[in-house]
Amino acid sequence: MLVSAFPAYLVAVIFVIPLLLTAAHLRTPRTVGDDQRSPCKQISCLPRILNSAVLFALAYNVVFLFQELWLVLPKAYLGMRATLFHNNHDWQINHPLQDLLQGTGALAIIILGLISVAVLARLRDSTGPFRLFAIWMVYQSLAQSLPQLADLVMNPDGDVGTALTYLGVNQNAGAVIGYLSFAAVALIGVQLSRMVLELAPSDDFVRTPKARVVFVFQIGILAGLLGFALIIPFRLPPFELEPLIGPFLLAFFPMLWILAAATRHKATQPKGNQVNKQIARTPVVTLVGLLAVCQYWLRDGLHFF
Numbered sequence: 001m002l003v004s005a006f007p008a009y010l011v012a013v014i015f016v017i018p019l020l021l022t023a024a025h026l027r028t029p030r031t032v033g034d035d036q037r038s039p040c041k042q043i044s045c046l047p048r049i050l051n052s053a054v055l056f057a058l059a060y061n062v063v064f065l066f067q068e069l070w071l072v073l074p075k076a077y078l079g080m081r082a083t084l085f086h087n088n089h090d091w092q093i094n095h096p097l098q099d100l101l102q103g104t105g106a107l108a109i110i111i112l113g114l115i116s117v118a119v120l121a122r123l124r125d126s127t128g129p130f131r132l133f134a135i136w137m138v139y140q141s142l143a144q145s146l147p148q149l150a151d152l153v154m155n156p157d158g159d160v161g162t163a164l165t166y167l168g169v170n171q172n173a174g175a176v177i178g179y180l181s182f183a184a185v186a187l188i189g190v191q192l193s194r195m196v197l198e199l200a201p202s203d204d205f206v207r208t209p210k211a212r213v214v215f216v217f218q219i220g221i222l223a224g225l226l227g228f229a230l231i232i233p234f235r236l237p238p239f240e241l242e243p244l245i246g247p248f249l250l251a252f253f254p255m256l257w258i259l260a261a262a263t264r265h266k267a268t269q270p271k272g273n274q275v276n277k278q279i280a281r282t283p284v285v286t287l288v289g290l291l292a293v294c295q296y297w298l299r300d301g302l303h304f305f
Contacts, residue, residue, distance in 0.1 A: 002175035006153045013182050014249070018189075018256035025209050025263030045218050048199075049226065051275040052132060052219045054283045056227030059136035060251065061234050061290055063109050063144050070108035071159065074101045076304035083301040086294035087235045090301075103163025106148045113141030120195070127273050129280045132219075135195055139188070139254055146185050147250050150178025182253075189257025193265060196220060196258055200270035201277075209263040216262045219275075220255050230287070234294050 072089045075082035078101075081092035091098070116137040123131045147154075151161030152174025164174060196216060200206050205215045228248055274280065 002172050003153055006175055013186055014253045018260035021260040047278050048219050048276045049223050051280050052223030053226035054287055055133045056136050056224055057230035058283055058287045059140040060231055063140040066112055067105035067109045071105035072304055074104050081305040083303050085301050086298040099162045099166040102159040106145045106160050109141045109145040116141055129275050132275050142188050143254050146181045149181035153178045185254055186257045189254030190261040193258045193261035197265055197268045198271050199273040201272050206268045206270055212262040216259050220258055
């Protein structure tokens with residue numbers, strides 16, 4: 001029962017519930033003094049969309065490569081002749097612990113996510129682009145790692161599914177872990193929502209539920225779609241659309257909860273951020289540099305032996 005109900009739970013918690021909550025909150029009566037002008041008419045939306053897209057893609061790739069690195073390093077330590085690629089990893093010598101070691105990547109980026117939470121807390125009053133990068137690092141680290149805990153139900157042959165099988169976790173226990181992991185990711189989206197809204201340039205962007213939804217749509221959803229397009233060159237070659245669909249959906253899962261929670265944050269005090277004003281060069285240069293590393297250094301594999 002726990003396993004068979006999981007797909008319905010997944011659809012509900014990823015799409016249905018946050019979208020219904022967003023729609024319900026947008027239908028609340030307007031209060032006197034609500035400013036219905038589009039904030040986009042006052043300040044250009046383009047810089048924050050492009051800046052956020054670049055930082056979203058940068059955080060995604062940093063987390064992805066960090067996960068692959070920590071799938072390689074334990075295997076290399078045990079002499080398994082491991083190799084790191086731009087889109088995967090491999091090894092040549094089998095080992096009795098190899099199935100267990102398939103869980104080290106997810107564990108590493110969970111830890112990276114917790115470190116990013118601490119960094120973000122220290123940047124609470126920052127108005128520089130690094131604050132948005134820290135938000136996306138928390139987002140990507142936990143959105144890429146926690147859903148993998150549901151692998152016994154969703155993808156038993158996946159990395160964490162293989163590790164949980166090695167540990168003797170059965171399907172029902174795996175389903176419970178999966179339910180909790182997706183609930184945790186939804187909660188992370190809710191918690192990040194206010195921090196995203198604090199990036200707004202002025203009160204006009206957070207005064208009403210509609211204004212808050214518009215701001216999150218710009219800096220989150222539109223930027224995330226563009227950011228995902230920027231991620232594709234990092235995975236080439238080969239170009240295979242199907243393997244990208246799952247990561248794409250998981251990368252957007254917390255976004256809808258950020259959107260839903262944004263409608264509720266009436267008392268948000270915007271601190272402003274430079275990402276709203278002009279295109280930041282450093283993230284663009286860093287993203288291009290990382291792409292060069294992936295395509296010219298890791299494409300043929302970096303051997304750890």
